[in-house]
Amino acid sequence: MEKQILVPTNFSKHAWNALVFGLKLYKSISCNFILLNVYDDGRGISDRIPGIKPEEDIDAKKTSKEGLDRIMQGLSFRKENQNHEFETLSLEGDLEEVVQEIVNTRSIDLILLGTEGANVNIHSSYKSKLSKLADVLQNCAMLFIPEDFELTDQSVNEIVFPSTLRFPFQEKELDPLKDLASNSASPIRVLYIDSDGKGLSEEQERLKENLEEHFSAIKNTFHRLTKTTASTGIHLFIESRQSTMLALYKRKQGFFSKLFLQSKGDGIEFDPSVPVLLLKELD
DSSP: OOEEEEEEOOSOHHHHHHHHHHHHHTTTSOEEEEEEEEEOTTTOSTTTSTTOOTTSOOOHHHHHHHHHHHHHHHHTTOOSOTTEEEEEEEEESOHHHHHHHHHHHSOOOEEEEEESSSSOOOSGGGOOHHHHHHHHOOSSOEEEEETTOOOOTTTOOOEEEEOOSOSOOOHHHHHHHHHHHHHTTOOEEEEEEETTSOOOOHHHHHHHHHHHHHTTTSOEEEEEEESSOHHHHHHHHHHHHTOOEEEEEEOSSSHHHHHHHHHHHHTOOOOOSSOEEEEEOOO
16 A cells, blocks of 8 residues: 655755655555645745745745745655656645644544654653644654665664553554555663663553564564663663663653653753654554
8 A cells, every 4th residue: 555655845955865764664664645835825924934034025835836846856866766756746734733633534544744854852841833734633644754864774772662552552653654664674771761760551551562562573572671760771771872862752741752751850851863763542
């Protein structure tokens, strides 16, 4: 079945990089890439398209369509996969609402997003459009790519997946992670942060076995760090192993929010410099 990949773009370098990442990631897979630009005719599009000043008198719709046309021209020179198809959408509105509507009405497998700079700053405390999108979007996984990260055979070695082992996962919630691991030929490193050093309860052992069953077709290992906070532990684990991808599971309330809030008191800013797959709790 053809995958449906949504790629929001503001025509920046980091947005283009996210698209190229996706082309390489799915180089052997049939995909339809939906290139989306959201513009706002009422306020102008200076906050979405680099180089546009607020005082400039512009036709937002025209600028949006011309930008998408330029992307299509650039894609005409790439030959990753003849089974890659491309669709462009130029829509007026609010970015979060437009993306959610597309997710609600189409079978989107993954949303690809490029982040500005070397880090993935997606917690709501960062007050950016991407952090807001990460916070409010429901029922679809999102993959955030740092601006200068390039996917090569050597650039991805493993995917770190922290878990509290307190709740069971639905199979569909983990599909994007398994898909990413398979397509990038990367093992999954399940990481449990045992802050109080008590070990796993019987229920957590059961959930650990359940998680291993989910990942049975993919190389995976289990790791436990003690006497450290989640943010510090994840940071040190990635740094010490030079891990190149991170997957986080975001419930409507829970570990993801605590992870970023906690980091402010650790003396470590939790802003990963590796691609981050954000899995969402499904309804």
